[in-house]
Amino acid sequence: MSIAVQHQDESQLLHRLQAGHADAFHEAVRTYTPGMLAVARYYTDPSSAEDIVQDSWVSVVDAIRQFEGRASLKTWLHRIVANRAKNLLRKQGREVTMDFADALDPALAARFKPNGRWAVPPRISTVESAEALLENGALSECLDKHLAHLPENQRSALLLYEAHQRRSDEVCNILDVSASNLRVLLHRARQKIFLMVEQFQETGEC
Amino acid sequence: MLMCRELATKASEYLDDRLGAGERLSIKMHLLMCRRCRAFVGQLRNSITLMEAHSSQRLAPAYAERLDHEIQRALANASGDNPG
Ligand SMILES: [Zn+2]
Numbered sequence: 001m002s003i004a005v006q007h008q009d010e011s012q013l014l015h016r017l018q019a020g021h022a023d024a025f026h027e028a029v030r031t032y033t034p035g036m037l038a039v040a041r042y043y044t045d046p047s048s049a050e051d052i053v054q055d056s057w058v059s060v061v062d063a064i065r066q067f068e069g070r071a072s073l074k075t076w077l078h079r080i081v082a083n084r085a086k087n088l089l090r091k092q093g094r095e096v097t098m099d100f101a102d103a104l105d106p107a108l109a110a111r112f113k114p115n116g117r118w119a120v121p122p123r124i125s126t127v128e129s130a131e132a133l134l135e136n137g138a139l140s141e142c143l144d145k146h147l148a149h150l151p152e153n154q155r156s157a158l159l160l161y162e163a164h165q166r167r168s169d170e171v172c173n174i175l176d177v178s179a180s181n182l183r184v185l186l187h188r189a190r191q192k193i194f195l196m197v198e199q200f201q202e203t204g205e206c
Numbered sequence: 207m208l209m210c211r212e213l214a215t216k217a218s219e220y221l222d223d224r225l226g227a228g229e230r231l232s233i234k235m236h237l238l239m240c241r242r243c244r245a246f247v248g249q250l251r252n253s254i255t256l257m258e259a260h261s262s263q264r265l266a267p268a269y270a271e272r273l274d275h276e277i278q279r280a281l282a283n284a285s286g287d288n289p290g
Contacts, residue, residue, distance in 0.1 A: 116209025
């Protein structure tokens with residue numbers, strides 16, 4: 001779908017939302033809620049995240065009439081969720097803490113010798129294409145499982161990065177994270193998936 | 207001379223084409239000579255593609271219905287506040 005068509009679709013949906021059509025909200029909930037949950041999960045546990053997203057949607061029913069379209073609808077919704085989640089954390093006296101010490105996942109870092117060469121090299125000699133890998137249903141399930149087990153901040157960073165067409169500036173803005181820290185979150189998540197695929201190809205087990 | 211560990215650290219930036227010309231060149235030179243790092247970079251590229259294919263999340267139907275319900279209640283309240 002071209003960007004122009006997306007914009008047209010979004011502005012039509014926006015008009016119907018601002019007019020208070022229930023069917024427009026029905027559609028918007030299904031389009032935007034997964035991304036909104038990813039934002040909330042960056043800050044808090046799954047059940048609190050669902051509550052935050054629900055409260056956000058209820059507030060949107062009124063606030064949408066003031067929405068002027070300076071940001072995309074998606075970005076605007078994500079910011080509403082992020083602000084709610086941050087306020088809640090502040091009230092509870094908690095903060096999001098992260099470890100950005102190294103750009104290498106510990107399990108991967110352990111596979112190098114002190115001199116910087118591979119001690120335990122990648123175990124796959126012939127690399128299958130991603131398309132071929134995706135046709136393997138068992139690997140797909142395994143991937144789902146591992147994505148679910150990624151640290152919340154890594155997974156949210158990953159999902160939002162894709163949801164915002166890889167625009168780092170928007171993701172940094174929503175999550176309140178620096179560009180370099182966002183890169184570290186992305187790298188670490190990718191390395192974890194690398195390790196998972198490697199093990200799956202070698203053992204056939206998840 | 208670029209070591210394998212350093213290459214692994216920069217591989218993600220390399221694949222996203224976010225490195226300067228000098229660093230990009232030294233990685234390319236290393237990859238020409240090092241089969242292990244070639245395997246690593248190839249598989250990391252696959253991992254990124256795999257995650258893209260999976261990054262669209264599914265929404266639990268029961269939760270979506272709960273949201274519909276709350277929104278309908280809010281819409282009813284709003285129209286009650288401003289008749290017409
Ligand atoms: Zn190497």
